[in-house]
Amino acid sequence: MMIEKVPSSTFVAPTGIEIASLAERLGDGYAVGELEPEEVREEYLDTFEWRLLISGRALARSGRRYRLFSADGTLLGEGRGPRKKRPFWWNFQEGPLRDDLIEDADIRALCPKLQLVRHRRFFQLLNEDEKTVLRLRLERTIIPAGASGPADICHLHLTGIRGYDQEFQTVLQLMREDGLEEIPNGTHFLVPILARAGIDVDSHGSKTAILLPRDISIRGGLRQAGLAVLSDIRRNLPGTVDDIDTEFLHDLRISLRRTRSLLSIFAKKIPGEQGRHFRAEFRWITQTTGNVRDSDVYLLQEDDYRKMLPTVLHPGLTGFVRGMREYRNREFRSMRKSLKSQRFTRLLGQWQHFLENLPEEAAEEAGLCRVFAARAVKKRFRKLIARGEDLGPDSPPAALHALRIEVKKLRYLLEFFHSLFPPEEVELLIKHMKKLQNNLGEFNDLSVQQVMLGTFRSPGRNGEPQQALAVAAALGGLMTRLFERQQQVRGEFEAIFADFACAENRELVQTIVRAGGVGPPGEAAGRR
Amino acid sequence: MNTLAIYSSKGGVGKTATAVNLAYTAAISGQRTLLCDMDSQGAASYYFRIKPKKKFNSEKLLEGEIARNIRGTDFPGLDLLPAHFSFRNLDLVLNRLAEKKRRQVLTGVFAPLKDDYDVLVLDCPPNLTLLSENIIEAADNLVCPVIPTTLSLIALEQLLKLFGKLDADKGKILAFFSMVERRKSMHLAMMEKYSKYPLFLKTSIPFLAEIEKMGILRQPVGATARLSPAARQYDKLWQEVWERSRR
Numbered sequence: 001m002m003i004e005k006v007p008s009s010t011f012v013a014p015t016g017i018e019i020a021s022l023a024e025r026l027g028d029g030y031a032v033g034e035l036e037p038e039e040v041r042e043e044y045l046d047t048f049e050w051r052l053l054i055s056g057r058a059l060a061r062s063g064r065r066y067r068l069f070s071a072d073g074t075l076l077g078e079g080r081g082p083r084k085k086r087p088f089w090w091n092f093q094e095g096p097l098r099d100d101l102i103e104d105a106d107i108r109a110l111c112p113k114l115q116l117v118r119h120r121r122f123f124q125l126l127n128e129d130e131k132t133v134l135r136l137r138l139e140r141t142i143i144p145a146g147a148s149g150p151a152d153i154c155h156l157h158l159t160g161i162r163g164y165d166q167e168f169q170t171v172l173q174l175m176r177e178d179g180l181e182e183i184p185n186g187t188h189f190l191v192p193i194l195a196r197a198g199i200d201v202d203s204h205g206s207k208t209a210i211l212l213p214r215d216i217s218i219r220g221g222l223r224q225a226g227l228a229v230l231s232d233i234r235r236n237l238p239g240t241v242d243d244i245d246t247e248f249l250h251d252l253r254i255s256l257r258r259t260r261s262l263l264s265i266f267a268k269k270i271p272g273e274q275g276r277h278f279r280a281e282f283r284w285i286t287q288t289t290g291n292v293r294d295s296d297v298y299l300l301q302e303d304d305y306r307k308m309l310p311t312v313l314h315p316g317l318t319g320f321v322r323g324m325r326e327y328r329n330r331e332f333r334s335m336r337k338s339l340k341s342q343r344f345t346r347l348l349g350q351w352q353h354f355l356e357n358l359p360e361e362a363a364e365e366a367g368l369c370r371v372f373a374a375r376a377v378k379k380r381f382r383k384l385i386a387r388g389e390d391l392g393p394d395s396p397p398a399a400l401h402a403l404r405i406e407v408k409k410l411r412y413l414l415e416f417f418h419s420l421f422p423p424e425e426v427e428l429l430i431k432h433m434k435k436l437q438n439n440l441g442e443f444n445d446l447s448v449q450q451v452m453l454g455t456f457r458s459p460g461r462n463g464e465p466q467q468a469l470a471v472a473a474a475l476g477g478l479m480t481r482l483f484e485r486q487q488q489v490r491g492e493f494e495a496i497f498a499d500f501a502c503a504e505n506r507e508l509v510q511t512i513v514r515a516g517g518v519g520p521p522g523e524a525a526g527r528r
Numbered sequence: 529m530n531t532l533a534i535y536s537s538k539g540g541v542g543k544t545a546t547a548v549n550l551a552y553t554a555a556i557s558g559q560r561t562l563l564c565d566m567d568s569q570g571a572a573s574y575y576f577r578i579k580p581k582k583k584f585n586s587e588k589l590l591e592g593e594i595a596r597n598i599r600g601t602d603f604p605g606l607d608l609l610p611a612h613f614s615f616r617n618l619d620l621v622l623n624r625l626a627e628k629k630r631r632q633v634l635t636g637v638f639a640p641l642k643d644d645y646d647v648l649v650l651d652c653p654p655n656l657t658l659l660s661e662n663i664i665e666a667a668d669n670l671v672c673p674v675i676p677t678t679l680s681l682i683a684l685e686q687l688l689k690l691f692g693k694l695d696a697d698k699g700k701i702l703a704f705f706s707m708v709e710r711r712k713s714m715h716l717a718m719m720e721k722y723s724k725y726p727l728f729l730k731t732s733i734p735f736l737a738e739i740e741k742m743g744i745l746r747q748p749v750g751a752t753a754r755l756s757p758a759a760r761q762y763d764k765l766w767q768e769v770w771e772r773s774r775r
């Protein structure tokens with residue numbers, strides 16, 4: 001690129017600011033013109049974890065008119081869209097707007113986040129030839145009282161015109177002299193508005209980061225990690241129950257599995273009866289969510305499945321999808337019952353109470369969490385390598401499945417305790433693990449899918465043998481394709497595992513473990 | 529980047545009117561567009577109320593120092609490289625260069641802009657000189673307004689001859705009838721006779737008071753009235769040019 005971007009700048013302005021008087025202050029035949037003002041009542045939509053905002057976008061709608069903006073408030077596209085309260089990208093008509101949403105929203109629903117009224121006035125600074133040399137936009141945003149707000153904010157945006165830098169700089173200087181507060185360049189235009197509306201964007205990630213102080217006790221570590229993961233469960237629960245999109249359940253299940261993993265890592269710190277109770281109850285709730293998640297996975301793959309099959313088998317696939325939807329609806333109702341049950345609510349309450357009231361012991365007596373964590377990592381890694389090395393080309397799928405669980409356990413360990421370990425090494429190890437996890441994960445998914453497709457009973461009403469036959473043919477076709485793919489994935493396993501078991505990773509683990517304080521005497525790192 | 533030169537060796541045939549309105553239409557339809565005013569008279573620059581920067585001149589242009597001289601018009605997506613009075617000497621400067629290089633100078637000047645713009649429109653002065661040869665070299669297409677009169681057609685024939693001499697691709701030429709007055713029988717007769725040649729586009733631009741008035745209003749016809757007859761006719765011309773130029 002040879003041509004520079006035009007400069008722009010935004011200020012917080014007093015509501016009554018006068019733009020017309022700028023002309024006199026500039027002198028020399030300048031004038032200020034005003035264009036048609038605009039008043040819109042809009043609702044801003046974003047995914048649960050604000051993916052649009054994070055990627056520098058904003059999606060607004062008034063009625064069924066949708067507008068997509070960039071971070072600096074430039075209109076990127078507009079068009080009519082779905083009436084649905086929480087639309088997905090696939091509810092939009094094909095076009096540039098939809099293409100943008102595919103990328104940023106992916107499979108997440110676009111949820112209403114805040115409503116506001118925007119009064120926008122557009123001005124242009126004209127030179128002696130009546131040429132526009134600077135654009136000004138005065139934007140007053142009113143957030144009605146409600147869940148967020150009320151608030152009333154006024155911003156002044158300056159946008160330069162290429163080749164008329166001097167005018168831009170002069171006006172910029174005047175605004176600074178007037179003492180207007182400048183919003184740092186590159187700030188997303190919604191950010192100050194959200195701040196004024198009291199909406200905290202940062203608390204919406206799908207996973208809470210667990211940051212442990214270096215010398216925390218084992219119990220302290222359990223408490224902090226447990227509460228962080230519990231907050232993930234709670235955050236994803238309403239969206240799962242309301243069935244807003246499939247990611248809520250997916251993330252909920254991850255946090256349930258992470259909780260179960262904590263229960264097993266810290267088994268010794270959770271005494272007998274209580275430990276058994278938590279383990280059993282969290283296993284129960286995780287299992288009640290399994291069928292819905294599995295059917296979500298099939299339904300999300302509909303397009304991929306379609307591509308795997310010749311056209312003649314497509315009607316059969318459609319029948320399968322219809323049956324799958326019915327099955328999912330049934331399973332969802334029963335899952336929702338469990339998630340809303342007293343039993344589950346009580347479980348979360350007890351778990352929180354337990355974590356918050358863990359008796360604090362002196363760290364020396366109880367041991368340091370980092371020493372404990374380092375030992376666990378060392379043990380897991382060793383076990384994982386041993387299990388993997390035992391595998392041969394003829395090992396049954398169950399053996400790979402067991403290895404997959406081992407890898408996952410190590411992954412969780414590293415995620416819980418990463419703040420106690422050297423960050424670069426942990427990051428690198430996790431990066432290397434991902435390849436292995438992907439291979440094992442895909443292998444396992446393909447097994448599960450084949451079993452499920454093989455036992456799927458077509459919902460075809462009685463007297464529709466034709467339909468049942470079409471579905472069976474489609475499923476047969478799919479299973480063949482999935483089997484072929486699985487063979488391929490299996491064939492890649494040996495090399496991927498050998499890569500993972502390499503000396504470099506062994507050394508990475510050594511370094512990580514040593515930093516935790518496990519190793520030959522004298523080498524114990526830390527004690528700052 | 530598609531480079532379109534609006535060219536005729538004859539004066540007053542509607543080159544500047546075409547360049548200004550086509551560039552505007554291109555920008556409105558979403559193409560990042562740069563209009564280069566190659567005529568020292570600066571008529572295109574005048575229509576957009578843009579004056580060149582003081583330090584700009586023909587040497588700077590030929591040295592490729594254009595990025596910092598480009599200015600934004602009042603319309604999003606449309607920039608303009610204003611003409612400078614010194615452009616009247618462009619041919620003199622070109623003539624001083626080595627024989628081998630002097631036909632490709634403009635090509636080299638515009639090449640670095642290829643990532644910044646989708647469309648380059650050149651408003652050319654009425655010449656048949658070394659500058660014209662540079663333009664023929666640099667442009668993907670020459671859009672040539674032809675008033676349906678004998679004199680105008682002679683200019684087109686001269687251009688074809690020059691193409692022959694330079695061994696350039698005549699398929700680059702897209703001619704169209706400009707300033708057409710349907711009540712003039714000579715216009716109708718000439719159009720009847722020549723429109724069958726494939727080098728002529730189907731769209732023509734009639735003689736319209738609205739286009740003449742651009743000199744007073746100083747903006748493209750579409751900016752004054754988006755759906756006026758003249759604006760629609762330039763939309764049509766743009767669509768046909770765009771389609772032909774991408775073949």
Ligand SMILES: Nc1ncnc2c1ncn2[C@@H]1O[C@H](COP(=O)(O)OP(=O)(O)OP(=O)(O)O)[C@@H](O)[C@H]1O
Pocket residue numbers: 538539540541542543544545546567571652653654706707708733734735736737739740741742743
């Ligand atoms: N279609 C039209 N209808 C009416 N007037 C027109 C039309 N096209 C151009 N004109 C007017 O005719 C005059 C000459 O047009 P223009 O400047 O576009 O021609 P040109 O070929 O660029 O001239 P030059 O060779 O001097 O650069 C201008 O006053 C312009 O407003």
Ligand SMILES: [Mg+2]
Pocket residue numbers: 543544545567571651652653
């Ligand atoms: Mg001209």
